[in-house]
Structure formats: C-alpha cells, structure tokens
C-alpha cells in the first residue's frame with residue numbers, strides 16, 4: 001500500500017511538472033506572436049498583479065505569478081533571441097568596421113547611384129539584393145562571391161543583376177562607399193513569422209539583418225516592388241522618395257557622423 005502511495009506521489013509530480021511545462025510553453029508561443037512593445041507593456045501589469053497578490057491572500061494566483069516570474073528570463077531569451085544574437089555579434093569589437101568618412105557630396109553621390117539603380121531595376125522587374133555594411137563587418141556572415149572593388153554606379157549595379165550576367169545570383173555588397181563584392185550568398189532567416197509569400201531573396205535579406213546592422217535593399221523580380229530590411233524587419237513597397245529618406249537616415253547619417 002505504502003509503495004502504491006509512493007508511486008502515485010511520483011505520478012502526481014510528473015503530471016504537475018508536465019502541466020506547468022505545457023502552460024509555460026503555450027505562454028511563450030503566445031508571447032512570441034505578440035510584438036515586443038506589447039510584451040513590454042504587459043510586464044508592468046504582471047508586476048503590479050504580483051505585488052497585489054503578495055498583499056492579498058490569493059495563494060493560487062500568487063503561485064502562478066511566482067512561477068511565471070521564475071521563468072521570465074527563459075521567456076525573454078526566447079522572444080528576443082534574434083536581438084540577443086545580433087547584440088552579441090555587435091559587441092565583438094573584432095567585427096566592427098572602421099568608419100568611412102566621405103564628404104557630403106561623395107555620400108550623396110553613392111545614395112543617388114543606389115536610388116537610380118533601384119529605380120531602373122524595379123521598372124524593368126529585375127530582381128536585386130543590395131547590402132550596405134554599417135558598423136558590423138559582413139565578411140564572416142556571408143559566402144563571398146566575386147571580389148570587385150569598384151565605384152558605386154547605377155550602371156554597374158544594374159548590369160550585375162541583368163538575368164544573363166554570370167554574377168546576377170546573390171547579393172552585391174557596399175563597403176566603405178565602394179561596391180566590393182557581387183554574387184554573395186546570405187544566411188536565410190529561420191523566423192517562422194516571416195510572410196509565407198516572401199521567397200528566398202527576401203528571406204536572405206531578413207536573415208542577414210537578424211545577425212548584423214547592415215541595411216539591405218531588395219527589388220522583387222516578381223512584382224518590381226522595393227523593400228528595405230533592417231534588424232530582421234522588412235518594409236515593403238517603398239517608392240523612390242521613401243527609399244531616399246530611409247537611406248539618408250540609416251546610411252548617410254552614419255557616414256557623415
């Protein structure tokens with residue numbers, strides 16, 4: 001009889017642990033589906049509820065919140081996994097790029113060449129992937145294709161992405177205001193929340209920017225739509241004016257710091 005009781009104790013603990021694990025898992029999945037901002041707004045509410053539970057005699061509620069707060073670190077790591085990975089990569093000083101310091105005319109010229117290339121390719125529905133390096137060095141994050149090291153001109157970029165060009169597949173890389181590489185392969189995102197209709201060109205742009213602070217411009221071959229991707233987030237269907245604004249804010253402001 002004692003043995004039976006002992007065994008049922010063991011079973012109860014197992015069911016108990018399984019139940020808590022299941023609830024934490026469902027909670028993490030649910031939180032992952034909400035945005036980080038919503039999560040940050042939720043946290044103070046949970047903390048206030050916890051304080052109220054401490055002051056009252058709501059034991060079951062206290063127990064639930066105790067466990068929730070105990071798992072908070074794990075929950076935050078799951079939710080912010082891409083941001084944490086990117087932060088670790090950025091902290092590594094070996095990866096930091098020496099800043100290119102152009103004057104205003106040089107920097108303006110590069111941005112305008114990029115815009116002219118994007119406008120031309122979007123109009124002709126030529127797919128393109130253009131990566132602009134910022135603080136974090138890209139060379140360890142990409143499979144390098146062909147080394148080029150040339151001035152950034154719209155003609156060069158457009159001719160690289162022409163469908164019969166031998167280096168049209170993959171991405172071109174802009175480093176220190178120069179077009180340094182073409183035909184580069186980028187890591188694809190594993191994020192299950194990326195829109196299903198986005199193919200590998202867009203997923204490569206998202207994947208790279210989850211790991212570093214680069215800015216990626218994507219021209220869709222299918223729709224001619226232009227997107228900008230930063231920090232794993234994609235902004236789609238930008239017109240030329242909007243793209244100019246974004247590039248000035250994200251790239252030129254860094255060059256001219």
Ligand SMILES: Nc1ncnc2c1ncn2[C@@H]1O[C@H](COP(=O)(O)OP(=O)(O)OP(=O)(O)O)[C@@H](O)[C@H]1O
Nearest residue numbers: 127169170185186198199200201202204220221222
């Ligand atoms: N890992 C990668 N790194 C860089 N470029 C890639 C990668 N994977 C695919 N590409 C590029 O994307 C092209 C295929 O694009 P695909 O049609 O699958 O994507 P998409 O996001 O639907 O783009 P589009 O809207 O232009 O069709 C390939 O020919 C190649 O040039």
